[in-house]
Amino acid sequence: MFVYRGSTALITGASKGLGKVFAETLAARGMNLVLVARSADTLQVLAEGLSARHGVQTVALNIDLSHPDAALQIGEELERRDIQVDLLVNNAGLGLTGSFLSHDPTKEQSQIQVNVQALVALSHRFGSGMAKRGRGGIINLASNASFQPLPHMATYAATKAFVLFFSEALQFELVGTGVHVMAACPGPTATSFFEGVSTNVSPKDMDSSESVVQETLKAFDKRKAVAYPGRTSVRAATLLSRLLPRGLVVRVAAMASGKMGLHS
Numbered sequence: 001m002f003v004y005r006g007s008t009a010l011i012t013g014a015s016k017g018l019g020k021v022f023a024e025t026l027a028a029r030g031m032n033l034v035l036v037a038r039s040a041d042t043l044q045v046l047a048e049g050l051s052a053r054h055g056v057q058t059v060a061l062n063i064d065l066s067h068p069d070a071a072l073q074i075g076e077e078l079e080r081r082d083i084q085v086d087l088l089v090n091n092a093g094l095g096l097t098g099s100f101l102s103h104d105p106t107k108e109q110s111q112i113q114v115n116v117q118a119l120v121a122l123s124h125r126f127g128s129g130m131a132k133r134g135r136g137g138i139i140n141l142a143s144n145a146s147f148q149p150l151p152h153m154a155t156y157a158a159t160k161a162f163v164l165f166f167s168e169a170l171q172f173e174l175v176g177t178g179v180h181v182m183a184a185c186p187g188p189t190a191t192s193f194f195e196g197v198s199t200n201v202s203p204k205d206m207d208s209s210e211s212v213v214q215e216t217l218k219a220f221d222k223r224k225a226v227a228y229p230g231r232t233s234v235r236a237a238t239l240l241s242r243l244l245p246r247g248l249v250v251r252v253a254a255m256a257s258g259k260m261g262l263h264s
Contacts, residue, residue: 005030013092187234
């Protein structure tokens with residue numbers, strides 16, 4: 001089992017939602033933290049509060065992962081502070097809803113930069129160190145959207161499919177190194193993800209951030225390659241997408257996203 005106490009976790013998107021709950025949960029397990037997000041003041045308050053409550057060391061880095069050199073900035077700053085990362089939680093993610101052609105193309109590119117490019121760069125930067133030391137872990141937040149094309153969230157679902165496949169392949173490559181890689185594929189979760197989005201999804205139909213984080217870490221401790229930290233219906237949907245014809249899968253996914261109100 002991964003040794004949490006005294007180790008250091010780097011969490012992206014740590015100021016709110018799943019990232020904040022990961023930070024709180026790992027601090028309670030005795031982990032020192034490197035918290036990365038764009039919300040400087042909120043992040044600093046969180047870092048100081050976790051240090052005071054749990055007696056752990058925290059570093060707050062106000063870095064925007066949509067910038068191409070973000071991973072380089074993080075790596076150089078931690079090298080300057082002589083901090084090594086034992087657990088990388090690639091939690092930060094962007095998702096646009098509605099028609100692909102209705103969006104500003106720079107925002108579509110930002111989704112790819114944050115969800116894919118930054119995740120790959122951070123995994124390489126810190127995974128290399130873990131492999132040399134013979135221990136460590138990487139948790140990549142994918143989604144139940146990873147398993148099928150998703151009209152009205154086309155780029156988001158495609159990036160999450162990348163995260164899933166990349167994580168599974170990387171885990172296979174790192175077998176025997178002491179480094180464990182896992183993709184987590186939650187369904188709709190009660191976070192700020194849907195803020196500002198016209199959606200018909202009720203909070204009661206979403207999983208809580210706390211339950212998603214607990215189930216994700218439970219799967220990580222069992223050294224699963226893929227975690228499904230959500231209700232049974234979410235897992236069932238991922239299975240159906242692998243059994244039905246592709247054309248039908250896209251139509252069903254479009255119906256589902258339309259019913260959720262994500263088409264507008």
